Amino acid sequence: MEFLLPVLTFFPLLAALVLLLIPARAEGTLKNAALLLGLVEFALSIPLFTGFAPAVAGMQFLVDLDWIPLWGVSFKMGVDGISLFLVLLTTFLLPLTILGTWNAVEHKVKGYLILFFLLTTGMIGVFVSLDLFLFYVFWEITLIPMYFLIGIWGGPRRIYAAVKFFLFTMAGSVLMLIAILFVYWTTSVDGHHTFDLLLILEHFRASGSTQTWLFAAFALAFAIKVPMFPLHTWLPDAHVEAPTGGSVILAGVLLKMGTYGFLRFAMPMFPAGLKALLPLLIALCVIGILYGAWLSIAQSDVKKLVAYSSVSHLGFVMLGLFALTPEGVTGGILQMINHGISTGALFLAVGVIYERRHTRKIADFGGLAKVMPVYAVILSIVCLSSIGLPGTNGFTGEFLILLGAFKTQPWAAGISATGVIFAAVYILWMYQRVMFGPVTHEVNEKLKDLSAREFIVFLPLLVLIFWIGVYPDPFLERIGPAVEQILSTIRTS
Amino acid sequence: MPAWLPEALIFFSLVFLLLQESFAGERGVTPLLAWGAQALALFCLPFLPGEASLLGGSFLLHPQALLFKAIFLLSALVCTLYAVERPNPDREGRIRGEFLMTLQASLLGAMVLVSAGDLITLLIGLELATLPAVALSAWARRNPQSGEGGLKYVLLAALSSALLLFGFALLIGLSGSLALEAPARPLPLQGLVLALLLAGAGFKLSLPPFHLWAADVYQGAPTPVAIWLSTASKAAGLAFLFQLLQGPLAGALPDMLPLLALLAVLAMSLGNLVAVLQQNLKRFMAYSSISQAGYLLLGLLDGWSDAGLAAMLYYMLVYVIGNLVVFGVILERERDCGATEIEDFRGLIRLRPGLATAMLLGLLSLAGIPPLAGFTGKWFLFAQAAAGGWYWVVLLAAVNSTISLYYYLRIVRQMFIEVDGDLPVRGDGGTRAGRIIAAGTVAICLAGILPWLYEGMRGML
Numbered sequence: 001m002e003f004l005l006p007v008l009t010f011f012p013l014l015a016a017l018v019l020l021l022i023p024a025r026a027e028g029t030l031k032n033a034a035l036l037l038g039l040v041e042f043a044l045s046i047p048l049f050t051g052f053a054p055a056v057a058g059m060q061f062l063v064d065l066d067w068i069p070l071w072g073v074s075f076k077m078g079v080d081g082i083s084l085f086l087v088l089l090t091t092f093l094l095p096l097t098i099l100g101t102w103n104a105v106e107h108k109v110k111g112y113l114i115l116f117f118l119l120t121t122g123m124i125g126v127f128v129s130l131d132l133f134l135f136y137v138f139w140e141i142t143l144i145p146m147y148f149l150i151g152i153w154g155g156p157r158r159i160y161a162a163v164k165f166f167l168f169t170m171a172g173s174v175l176m177l178i179a180i181l182f183v184y185w186t187t188s189v190d191g192h193h194t195f196d197l198l199l200i201l202e203h204f205r206a207s208g209s210t211q212t213w214l215f216a217a218f219a220l221a222f223a224i225k226v227p228m229f230p231l232h233t234w235l236p237d238a239h240v241e242a243p244t245g246g247s248v249i250l251a252g253v254l255l256k257m258g259t260y261g262f263l264r265f266a267m268p269m270f271p272a273g274l275k276a277l278l279p280l281l282i283a284l285c286v287i288g289i290l291y292g293a294w295l296s297i298a299q300s301d302v303k304k305l306v307a308y309s310s311v312s313h314l315g316f317v318m319l320g321l322f323a324l325t326p327e328g329v330t331g332g333i334l335q336m337i338n339h340g341i342s343t344g345a346l347f348l349a350v351g352v353i354y355e356r357r358h359t360r361k362i363a364d365f366g367g368l369a370k371v372m373p374v375y376a377v378i379l380s381i382v383c384l385s386s387i388g389l390p391g392t393n394g395f396t397g398e399f400l401i402l403l404g405a406f407k408t409q410p411w412a413a414g415i416s417a418t419g420v421i422f423a424a425v426y427i428l429w430m431y432q433r434v435m436f437g438p439v440t441h442e443v444n445e446k447l448k449d450l451s452a453r454e455f456i457v458f459l460p461l462l463v464l465i466f467w468i469g470v471y472p473d474p475f476l477e478r479i480g481p482a483v484e485q486i487l488s489t490i491r492t493s
Numbered sequence: 494m495p496a497w498l499p500e501a502l503i504f505f506s507l508v509f510l511l512l513q514e515s516f517a518g519e520r521g522v523t524p525l526l527a528w529g530a531q532a533l534a535l536f537c538l539p540f541l542p543g544e545a546s547l548l549g550g551s552f553l554l555h556p557q558a559l560l561f562k563a564i565f566l567l568s569a570l571v572c573t574l575y576a577v578e579r580p581n582p583d584r585e586g587r588i589r590g591e592f593l594m595t596l597q598a599s600l601l602g603a604m605v606l607v608s609a610g611d612l613i614t615l616l617i618g619l620e621l622a623t624l625p626a627v628a629l630s631a632w633a634r635r636n637p638q639s640g641e642g643g644l645k646y647v648l649l650a651a652l653s654s655a656l657l658l659f660g661f662a663l664l665i666g667l668s669g670s671l672a673l674e675a676p677a678r679p680l681p682l683q684g685l686v687l688a689l690l691l692a693g694a695g696f697k698l699s700l701p702p703f704h705l706w707a708a709d710v711y712q713g714a715p716t717p718v719a720i721w722l723s724t725a726s727k728a729a730g731l732a733f734l735f736q737l738l739q740g741p742l743a744g745a746l747p748d749m750l751p752l753l754a755l756l757a758v759l760a761m762s763l764g765n766l767v768a769v770l771q772q773n774l775k776r777f778m779a780y781s782s783i784s785q786a787g788y789l790l791l792g793l794l795d796g797w798s799d800a801g802l803a804a805m806l807y808y809m810l811v812y813v814i815g816n817l818v819v820f821g822v823i824l825e826r827e828r829d830c831g832a833t834e835i836e837d838f839r840g841l842i843r844l845r846p847g848l849a850t851a852m853l854l855g856l857l858s859l860a861g862i863p864p865l866a867g868f869t870g871k872w873f874l875f876a877q878a879a880a881g882g883w884y885w886v887v888l889l890a891a892v893n894s895t896i897s898l899y900y901y902l903r904i905v906r907q908m909f910i911e912v913d914g915d916l917p918v919r920g921d922g923g924t925r926a927g928r929i930i931a932a933g934t935v936a937i938c939l940a941g942i943l944p945w946l947y948e949g950m951r952g953m954l
Contacts, residue, residue, distance in 0.1 A: 068944040070800075070951055071873070133872070137863040144862065147902070151910045159910060163902065170898055174891040181879035181887065 001051055005061050005077040008048070008087065009124045011041050012094075016117040024110040031102060034113040038095030041120070045091035052084055057481035059130065059198070067134070072184070072194035076130040081482030082263060082333055083127045085475065086256055089340045090123050092460075093252050100348045100457040101245040104355055105153055112153055112245075119145035119249060126257050132180045132195040135265070136173070142254065143169055146246070154241035161234075161241035168234040172224035179217035183269070201268055201489060208272040215273025218266035219281070225258030228281075228318060229288035232311045239307035244351030247303070251310050252344035256336045259317050263329070263486065267321070271490040281322050282412045288315030290415070293422035297429070302353075302360045305430055306346045309386065312419055313339050319409075319416055320401035324490065328404020329483045334475060335397030338385070338468060342394060345382040345461045349375075352454055353434075356447050362430060367439035372449040376435050378458050383427045385465045388420055393468035496545035496554040499534035499562060500604055506530030507597040514590030522590035524577040527597060528570055535566040543953075546610065553610040556953040560806050561607040561732045564813055568724035569600045571817045571929055576717035578926045581828050585715035586632035586639075596721065599625035603729040606736070611671045612661055615736055619657070622729045623650050623697070626722060630714035642706075642713025649706045653696035660689030664741055673740035687745055690737050691752075697730025698786045699779075701759045708767075711779035716827055719775055720820040723782045724813040731789060731809055738797065746797055753790050754886045760787030761893040769900045774823050774833045777900070778816070781859060784897060785812050791874040791890060795881035803951040804877045808870035810950075811858065811940060815867055818855035818933040821926055822848050829920025835904055840912040844919045847927065849908045851934045856901040858937045861894050866940035869947070 015037035022030050052060055059078030067075040079087060098116065105112045122145065125138030143166060151162035184193050187204045194200065206214065224231045235255075239247050267274050292312030299305035317339065320332025352375065353368070354360050369376040381392070388394035398420060405413035439445050450458075468475060495501075506526050513522050538559055545554040573593060580588040602621025609615035627650055631643025663686050668676040680686065695703040711719045738746055764784025771777035789812075792805035825848055826841075827833050841849040858867035871894065875887050940946045 068869075068947065070944075070948060071876070073944075137868070140863045140868070144857070148909065151906065159906065162910075163899070166902065167895065167899060170895040171892075174888070174895055177875065177891050178879070178884060178887050181876050182884065184876065185880055 001047060001061070003063060004044070004048060004051075005063055005079065005128045006075075008041070008045055008091065009077070009121055009128060011044060012037075012117040012120040012124070015041065016114045016121075019110065019114050019117065022110070024108075027109045030110055030113060031098070034116070035095060035098050037117070038098050042091045042095055045088055048079065048084065049088060052079070052478060054081075054478045055481060057081075057485040067131075071133075072192055072196070073133040074131050074194075074196055075134060076196060076198075077128040077134075078130050079128055080485075081479040082486070083260070084478060085333070085337050086127045086253070086260055087124055089256075089337055090120060090127070090253050093248060093340065093344055094120055096344075096457055096460065097245045097248045097348075099453060100248070101243070101351060102453060104244045104351055108152065112149070112243075115145040115148050116245065116249070119149070123249075123253050123257065127260060130197045132183070132197060132200070132265075134195075135197075136177065136180060139173065139257070142257070146250070146254065149246040150238055150242045153243040153246070156241075157237070158241045161237040164234045165238045168224050168231070172221035172231075175217035176221035179214045182214060197265070204269065206270075206272075208276065211270040211273035212276045213273070215266055215270035215277060218270070219262070219277070222258040222261035222266060223284075225261065226255060226314050226318060227258070227311065228284050228315070229291055229311065230284075232288070232292070235311060236304055236307045239310075240301065240304050244347060244354065247307075247347040247351075248344045251306075251347060252340040255310065255314060256340065259314065259321065259332070259336055262318070263321055263333070268486055268489040274490065278322060282319070282409055285315045285319040285322060286412050286415050288312065289319070289419040290422070293419050293426060296426040297422065299426075300362055302350050302362055302430060302434070303347070305362075305426060306343060306350060309423065309426065310339070310343055312423065313343065313386075316398060316401055316416065316419065319405050319412065320397075323401070323405040323408050323413075324487065325404040325407050326480070326483055326487060327400050327407070329487065330476060330479050331397050331400025331402075331404055333479050333483070334468070334472065335394075335401060337475070338393040338397045341461055341464050341468075342382060342386045345458065345465075346386060348457060348461075349379050349382055352450065353447075357443065362433050364441060365434040365444060366437050366441070367435070368444060368447065369435040370439065371444060371447050374450045374455065378450070378455075378462065379435070380431065381462055381465060382458075383431050385469070387424050387427050391466070391469045393465050393472075396468055396472045494537060494540045494542075496541055496547060497552070498537050498541070499566070500601060500608075502530045502534045502537070503597055503601045503604065507594050507601065510590050510594040510597065514594070519587065519589045522593070524573065524589075524593060527593040528573040528577075530597075531566050531570040531573060531600070535563065535570060538563055538566070548610075550610045551614045552605075552608050554608060557735065557802065557806070558607040560810075560950060560953065561728060562604050564728045564806075564810055565600055565603045565607075565725045568721065568728070568813050568817060569596065571821075571933075572596065572717050572721045572725075574929060575720065575821060575824055575926055576715075579828060581831075584633055584636055584827065584831070585717065586634055588715075588717070592629070592632060595625040595629055599623075599629070599721070600725065603725055603732070606729055607732045609673065609736060611673050612665060612741075613671055615673060615733070616657070616661060619693075619697075619729070619733055620654065622726065623654070626718070626726055629718040629721065630710050632718060633713075633715050636713065638709075638713035639715065640713070642710040645706050646710045649696065649703075653693050653703065656689050657693035660686050660693065663689070668741075673736065675741060675743040679744075683745065687742060687749065690742065691749075694730055694734040694737060695756065697733055698727060698789075699730075699783050700756050700786055700790075701763045701783065704760070704763070704783050707783060708776045708779040711782075712773055712775045716775070716820065716824045716833070719778070720817065720824070723778060723816050723820065727782065727786065728809050728813065730786075731805065735802075738793070743797075746793075750794060750796070750881070750883075753793055754883055757787045757790035757794075758886060758889050760784060760790070761890055762787075765893050765896045765900070769896070771900075772835055774835055774838070774904070777835070777904075778819065778823070781897070781901075782816065784893065785859065787893075788871060788874055788890060791878040791883075791886065794878040794883045794886065798877075799951070799954050800880075801877045803947065803954055804870070804873035806954075807947050807950055808874055810946075811866040811870040811937070814933050814936050814940075815855050815858045818851055818930055818937065819859065821930040821933065822852040822855070825920070825926055825930075830918040835907055837917045838904060838907045840916040841908040843912050844916060848930070851930045852908060853905055854934050854937055856904060858941070860898045860901045862898070864938070864941045866937045869941050873947070
């Protein structure tokens with residue numbers, strides 16, 4: 001138990017090495033092994049949930065080893081209520097994505113699976129690192145596998161999309177690197193400099209204007225990743241070109257690295273900077289919510305529609321975080337999980353019809369409900385959860401966010417609430433055009449409904465959609481104390 | 494062990510190579526004489542005394558010199574092994590006795606340079622390191638580009654030597670001493686002396702505006718020689734700069750910082766921007782190495798400190814290993830398909846997966862992507878510059894890292910992504926060079942994760 005976090009982080013790396021030893025021709029063996037290893041990773045993460053003490057606010061499962069002592073770099077990992085569910089989301093989506101995209105990748109299966117596991121190591125590392133150096137390492141590590149996943153297995157404009165993704169993220173991390181170095185040299189603990197986040201939170205002091213600059217430097221890196229308007233332009237390209245599995249992980253987990261970064265690093269480290277830039281950030285959230293929704297309405301490609309809806313949904317998450325009230329932040333964290341589940345499911349659902357028809361244009365479908373009834377039911381549930389219908393997970397999250405935001409940012413919350421209506425417009429309209437009406441294309445008449453494999457993939461996602469929608473308490477009680485602690489750090493300094 | 498043992502080994506190996514060629518003919522030369530001596534000398538280094546002074550203080554041994562010698566010997570060893578492994582006489586000239594002897598001479602010069610205790614020894618070391626390298630770069634007699642590169646190199650080397658000599662003459666004349674130490678009182682014309690000496694060091698390090706020779710020489714020179722120039726010869730330039738900064742220029746360092754910062758920024762930006770446009774991999778690596786020299790200078794910006802010195806030496810070593818890997822792959826491809834255009838690397842992952850993976854890791858290390866050694870090295874350098882308060886330089890360096898990533902990825906793209914259609918020749922592979930490349934790749938990965946290498950270097954200084 002003590003070393004659970006390093007095990008969770010590096011098991012996927014080990015899994016990648018195992019896959020490396022299997023010959024590339026044995027595709028069946030490769031896929032089975034990958035699924036098994038993914039399930040093992042998920043099983044390993046269950047003790048993280050059961051062993052987690054809900055009432056404790058601080059870091060749990062703490063690991064603190066020296067790494068480069070001369071530079072004050074430590075190998076420090078831990079989880080609290082915020083990162084706990086992001087780690088679980090990652091390990092949960094890993095086997096599901098492998099199973100869900102079983103036949104989606106037709107060539108170079110081996111490389112695809114290996115990169116998937118490498119990416120998982122990077123993502124979990126980001127969520128559990130409590131040392132700025134370690135965090136930065138994992139943050140950058142996630143770039144390489146994603147670059148290849150988009151670049152090799154992507155659509156026709158994949159190279160453009162991969163390079164754009166890479167350069168946007170790198171450009172964002174440049175300023176963060178400098179801010180990290182500045183914090184390092186200005187924080188002195190007993191005469192030593194340190195990258196240890198917990199020590200920095202305790203000892204770092206800077207004037208208001210310095211904090212504003214530092215916050216802006218961190219915020220740029222995270223805002224690109226989230227992505228917040230107007231830094232979102234890489235996202236639709238990356239999503240449209242990425243293979244289904246890449247999209248699921250990109251929307252489900254990678255974007256949360258940005259929102260998580262705000263909450264874990266930028267906001268508590270530089271509260272004065274946060275306060276100075278808050279009006280701007282709130283305005284960008286509101287614009288992102290509405291703009292993303294409007295663009296979604298106009299899309300003719302289902303995948304692009306879902307991609308722009310992510311911009312809108314992530315705007316909600318950020319609004320919740322910037323509300324700086326317990327309800328808002330808790331809602332924001334819950335909504336990160338919800339978005340991972342719902343949008344992950346949406347991308348998998350898009351993948352299902354793409355595998356059958358090799359097109360994602362809304363106009364190429366119509367009347368699928370008659371041909372694929374099971375698929376129609378599942379997609380409707382996923383769509384409703386994405387809109388936030390009461391009884392589904394989306395409702396709980398968005399409700400908490402708006403509740404929290406009304407307290408401190410009534411205007412922003414009021415305008416953003418209309419985003420929920422627009423979400424209904426684009427999602428339901430898309431659903432109507434794809435599912436209802438007569439079957440307009442002959443090819444669509446013979447489409448097969450969901451296979452047993454595909455059904456099994458959606459099942460756990462549906463369970464979670466209703467579980468969080470009806471009984472979110474097991475989630476909220478674990479998130480709550482950590483949120484209180486972060487908010488008190490922001491308030492006191 | 495006597496402090497002069499490594500130099501003696503290299504010297505005797507040089508003499509024996511010469512004699513063997515004279516008596517046994519070219520075919521009778523055993524390359525073992527060359528690389529065996531280098532390996533033995535490398536093996537001796539840990540057992541040498543930490544501090545020693547020979548020949549009345551002209552030849553000094555200290556930890557810094559030891560570390561530099563390790564870098565020189567390592568890259569000489571790898572160059573020799575690369576060179577003698579199925580050479581390509583058309584493109585590289587004949588790689589036997591004379592070639593190996595000339596390489597040993599250049600190595601000997603570099604080793605004397607770092608141990609020099611006075612100005613004369615320093616100058617002799619520098620010239621002994623440079624002039625054989627000039628000859629080597631023109632070695633491929635049937636390749637006109639090689640001759641062109643060699644000619645450019647010899648002209649500019651002569652110019653830089655002239656400037657340096659003038660600088661040394663002024664220094665010796667005005668201070669009245671041959672000692673490698675800061676003048677007791679401020680000299681007249683100090684600015685001129687400083688400029689002249691800096692120009693000499695800048696030439697060796699290929700810092701703009703003294704970089705003009707690099708691209709043509711790298712492209713034209715036989716690839717093993719390009720490796721030598723980009724690794725050991727560059728390290729020798731850094732060592733020369735260190736000798737100056739610890740010696741005659743010691744007092745002037747604080748005033749020089751803005752100039753060094755400017756040179757660093759110029760080197761990074763120019764190297765990176767021009768590298769984006771290159772089609773030939775050897776030219777590309779020339780510009781990449783110009784920009785890497787710029788990053789190296791960041792370690793000087795906090796003034797002179799052990800931490801900065803360790804950061805620079807660590808990065809130098811990491812850079813050398815990265816270059817040995819990348820150039821090793823280039824050399825393999827050159828011998829397989831006879832060219833070094835970026836095009837020739839298309840689809841390498843399908844042709845030679847091992848080589849492609851090594852190249853990927855080498856390039857990413859040079860670009861500074863974690864968890865590879867290049868990342869840690871760059872981080873230390875950036876942190877060192879930040880410690881001196883040079884945040885704007887760090888900013889530009891980080892922006893440059895992003896640009897550099899763009900062009901390193903161009904090659905990665907060719908190797909991994911554009912793999913359809915007709916691919917270049919596969920080649921046979923299976924040489925010992927592959928093993929060296931593999932070892933270097935493993936070193937790059939491990940050095941980034943395990944801190945021992947850096948800690949060991951820091952502990953020595």
